[in-house]
Amino acid sequence: MASSPKGIAPSVLRLQVQNTASWALESHAEEPWAVALRSTDDLDERLAVPEARAPYLRLLLAAHYATVGTFIPTDVDQQIRFHLWQGARTVEALRDLVKVVDEASLWDPRLVSAKVLDLGDGTTLSGHDGEWLGVRAGALGRALALGDDQTVEALGLALDAELRREAAIFASCVDRSGKEKFAACVAATLAHNLGDLSRVIEVWTVGAPHARELGRRYTRLGHGGGGFSLEVDRIFLRAGTLNKATMALENHRYLPLRDARSLRTSRDFLLPFPPFLDAFGERLGDPHGPLARDDLADVVRVLLEGHALFPKQAAFLRALAGVHRRANGGLDGLTALLPARVRKLIAAGPVREALAVDADRFEARFAKTFRTAASATRA
Numbered sequence: 186m187a188s189s190p191k192g193i194a195p196s197v198l199r200l201q202v203q204n205t206a207s208w209a210l211e212s213h214a215e216e217p218w219a220v221a222l223r224s225t226d227d228l229d230e231r232l233a234v235p236e237a238r239a240p241y242l243r244l245l246l247a248a249h250y251a252t253v254g255t256f257i258p259t260d261v262d263q264q265i266r267f268h269l270w271q272g273a274r275t276v277e278a279l280r281d282l283v284k285v286v287d288e289a290s291l292w293d294p295r296l297v298s299a300k301v302l303d304l305g306d307g308t309t310l311s312g313h314d315g316e317w318l319g320v321r322a323g324a325l326g327r328a329l330a331l332g333d334d335q336t337v338e339a340l341g342l343a344l345d346a347e348l349r350r351e352a353a354i355f356a357s358c359v360d361r362s363g364k365e366k367f368a369a370c371v372a373a374t375l376a377h378n379l380g381d382l383s384r385v386i387e388v389w390t391v392g393a394p395h396a397r398e399l400g401r402r403y404t405r406l407g408h409g410g411g412g413f414s415l416e417v418d419r420i421f422l423r424a425g426t427l428n429k430a431t432m433a434l435e436n437h438r439y440l441p442l443r444d445a446r447s448l449r450t451s452r453d454f455l456l457p458f459p460p461f462l463d464a465f466g467e468r469l470g471d472p473h474g475p476l477a478r479d480d481l482a483d484v485v486r487v488l489l490e491g492h493a494l495f496p497k498q499a500a501f502l503r504a505l506a507g508v509h510r511r512a513n514g515g516l517d518g519l520t521a522l523l524p525a526r527v528r529k530l531i532a533a534g535p536v537r538e539a540l541a542v543d544a545d546r547f548e549a550r551f552a553k554t555f556r557t558a559a560s561a562t563r564a
């Protein structure tokens with residue numbers, strides 16, 4: 186008999202999603218993940234029933250899917266990557282859970298994330314792909330522990346196919362003129378996705394020889410010494426090197442933006458790939474947009490505070506430049522609504538310099554930097 190899941194209560198989880206991404210639930214009420222998030226009324230009481238484990242996992246994955254691209258993701262990582270899988274005591278229970286992951290991996294990330302790359306053939310690449318890699322790795326660890334060879338094989342094939350797909354995407358764009366920004370965003374996405382996979386594999390407790398072999402296969406990807414195919418390893422290593430050279434400095438959680446509650450009100454305010462935040466800033470500053478003047482000033486405050494905390498990063502400055510171009514009176518017109526402690530930052534050198542550089546010029550400079558780094562890594 187499966188042990189009962191221990192984790193966040195379904196009703197609490199639903200409230201957390203509503204707090205950070207109510208727009209998603211309202212705009213996509215008929216999507217399977219939204220239905221799962223609404224179907225929590227009796228799940229709190231049913232968690233001790235083994236049959237509730239799959240609906241609970243679906244709920245956790247729905248919450249993760251809906252919020253991982255927002256400023257306040259729900260904290261369910263340990264449940265979906267480890268604890269739920271450890272509770273599967275039989276092969277049948279495990280396979281029921283794997284079916285839920287297969288379902289969730291088909292949910293469209295474009296509905297809930299601005300960090301999604303459209304590949305032009307109806308498919309996408311995003312950090313959500315890494316989330317499913319990590320969840321499947323958790324399932325794989327449990328399948329190994331249960332000796333379920335069929336599920337081990339199926340999960341291994343799924344992981345391999347996704348890793349080869351992502352490597353092929355990067356290889357197809359990294360040396361193409363005019364695709365530097367796209368290739369950099371691919372590299373950043375790969376770094377995230379491979380990290381998600383490695384972190385789960387590294388905490389496996391399975392000691393069987395086959396588990397150790399698979400562990401070597403799926404860790405160190407992008408860092409050299411991985412156990413995948415030589416060709417794919419080289420692609421991931423190059424992607425990792427280019428990410429460190431061009432994007433890694435900008436890749437953090439942007440925690441200061443959590444303080445601006447108005448950013449949680451619309452999909453339009455989801456953060457795209459940093460440092461390319463000019464268009465994001467323009468949406469914020471749009472005089473005809475949904476942000477009230479006071480709310481815009483509050484967002485500018487947290488952007489300025491973020492810049493002060495991370496002065497070497499360009500993303501906060503690019504967002505501010507976008508606001509400056511669109512807002513009535515620019516940034517200077519908002520100073521009266523800002524706390525005195527941040528007003529002086531608007532007049533400071535780095536901010537004024539950023540305001541003088543438009544998005545095209547900034548991205549042209551970035552493309553040149555990327556081409557130079559890519560040339561240095563070319564075999």
